[in-house]
Amino acid sequence: MNPTDAVSLLREKFGVEPVVEGAIVNVTLPPDRWREAAAAAKSELGCRYFNWLSAVDWKTDGLDVLCRVENLDRGLVVFLRTRLPLADLRCASLVPIYRGADWMERECFDMFGVVFDGHPDLRRILLPNDWEGHPLRKDYAIDTPHAPYR
Amino acid sequence: MEVKGPVPQVPAPVWGDIKDLQEWEKYHQIRPEGDQSSNTLAALADAIHHMPGGWILVTSTEKIFNWARSSSIWPVTFGLACCAIEMMATFASRFDVERFGMVPWASPRHSDLMIVSGTVTIKMAPMLKRIYDQMPDPKWVVSMGSCANSGGPFRHGYHVVKGVDRVVPVDVYVPGCPPTPDSLMYGLLRLQDQVAEFQKSGRKPPPAPED
Numbered sequence: 001m002n003p004t005d006a007v008s009l010l011r012e013k014f015g016v017e018p019v020v021e022g023a024i025v026n027v028t029l030p031p032d033r034w035r036e037a038a039a040a041a042k043s044e045l046g047c048r049y050f051n052w053l054s055a056v057d058w059k060t061d062g063l064d065v066l067c068r069v070e071n072l073d074r075g076l077v078v079f080l081r082t083r084l085p086l087a088d089l090r091c092a093s094l095v096p097i098y099r100g101a102d103w104m105e106r107e108c109f110d111m112f113g114v115v116f117d118g119h120p121d122l123r124r125i126l127l128p129n130d131w132e133g134h135p136l137r138k139d140y141a142i143d144t145p146h147a148p149y150r
Numbered sequence: 151m152e153v154k155g156p157v158p159q160v161p162a163p164v165w166g167d168i169k170d171l172q173e174w175e176k177y178h179q180i181r182p183e184g185d186q187s188s189n190t191l192a193a194l195a196d197a198i199h200h201m202p203g204g205w206i207l208v209t210s211t212e213k214i215f216n217w218a219r220s221s222s223i224w225p226v227t228f229g230l231a232c233c234a235i236e237m238m239a240t241f242a243s244r245f246d247v248e249r250f251g252m253v254p255w256a257s258p259r260h261s262d263l264m265i266v267s268g269t270v271t272i273k274m275a276p277m278l279k280r281i282y283d284q285m286p287d288p289k290w291v292v293s294m295g296s297c298a299n300s301g302g303p304f305r306h307g308y309h310v311v312k313g314v315d316r317v318v319p320v321d322v323y324v325p326g327c328p329p330t331p332d333s334l335m336y337g338l339l340r341l342q343d344q345v346a347e348f349q350k351s352g353r354k355p356p357p358a359p360e361d
Contacts, residue, residue, distance in 0.1 A: 135308040140308065
């Protein structure tokens with residue numbers, strides 16, 4: 001499975017136009033096809049290695065959730081990207097497909113406040129449980145008060 | 151002379167949902183009446199001091215006590231970040247602070263000194279405070295490195311305490327990022343000078359609340 005095959009497969013399956021940069025296939029998807037696309041990347045493109053998942057805050061334009069999965073045998077990289085509207089920061093969880101997405105999604109929830117539907121244990125992973133706000137969001141004020149030291 | 155105990159300033163514990171820890175906190179919080187035994191000793195020393203010729207006994211005893219205190223400061227083994235590597239180097243044989251009587255001790259209950267070596271995050275601050283509270287009086291704190299002094303390069307981040315003196319009272323600040331073992335050793339020697347001038351009770355007012 002080389003990048004060209006991956007592009008044609010993704011195009012006919014999801015109706016999107018992937019952009020190829022070397023061995024990297026960039027796919028921008030609507031949020032409702034997120035899990036479906038990851039499942040296709042795993043089963044049909046052979047991307048069995050889940051590299052990472054994170055998010056980008058675009059202020060009023062919403063929030064991008066990014067995920068990089070790889071086929072290590074063929075050197076194929078699929079870069080999934082979806083745009084969530086600010087009003088509804090919900091995204092399908094990839095944990096049923098990639099178990100490695102568990103902590104990544106918890107971190108994404110911790111730092112950006114993206115709620116992953118279908119995640120088995122969505123709670124904060126890095127910050128204390130009583131933390132208020134999501135610090136990597138652009139609208140997070142640095143002087144947001146935190147819980148007392150003890 | 152009246153020796154006042156520390157003012158308890160215990161905000162609500164952050165371990166909201168852990169009942170055992172809450173009970174632990176409640177049991178181990180600072181007693182408002184202070185340490186009775188040292189109050190009695192201080193009153194006794196004061197009485198002797200006011201007897202004719204008694205001051206000779208008291209001052210020389212204090213000097214002996216302070217000599218003993220300053221030449222056997224045991225720092226608690228407590229490293230937070232990269233500064234801890236330099237702290238370990240200071241404890242190790244090349245720089246060897248053990249010749250000043252400083253033995254890194256693996257229990258806060260036997261220690262006199264806490265070297266805050268590294269970045270204190272807001273999540274770590276309660277644990278640091280707890281270790282400090284577990285140390286017996288008199289106790290001292292050395293803030294080592296930029297992060298512990300002021301937050302350092304992470305000062306403008308969201309998760310770092312902007313100076314460990316907002317959590318525990320600090321006696322010596324050692325600058326550097328990280329400070330070399332020489333710097334830390336200099337700071338420890340200055341701390342020894344400070345301990346040699348120590349009087350009666352090591353209690354200091356609690357740190358000012360964060361503005």
